Amino acid sequence: MQSQNPFLDEMAKLTQAAVGLAQAAGEEAKTAFRAQSDRWAADLDLIRREEFEVLKAEVATLRAEIAALKSSKDG
Structure with missing residues (x-):
């Protein structure tokens, strides 16, 4: 993106750099x-959804076995 005006070229470069920094900062914040x-969940002894579904x-399997x-004991 070359223009006739070096000031506009510098502004474009600075804008691109600022956008890159903002994206990186967003990812870092996330x-x-x-x-x-995760630390709060561990402190509260919470489990993840996947662990809950496995348990x-x-x-359910143990209840079916019981x-x-x-029924085999009664019959």
Whole structure:
């Protein structure tokens, strides 16, 4: 993007650099927020959705096994 005016060329370069810095700062802020929220979740003994779903499936399996054992014991 070359123009006849060197001032406009410099302004374009500075604008591009500022946009790049803003994007990098946004990503850094997102990473910092995610890390802080992970620390809060750990402090509160919270679990992630994936862990909850795995435990939920295991409990369902165990309940089915218990029901099968009870029915075979009664029958």
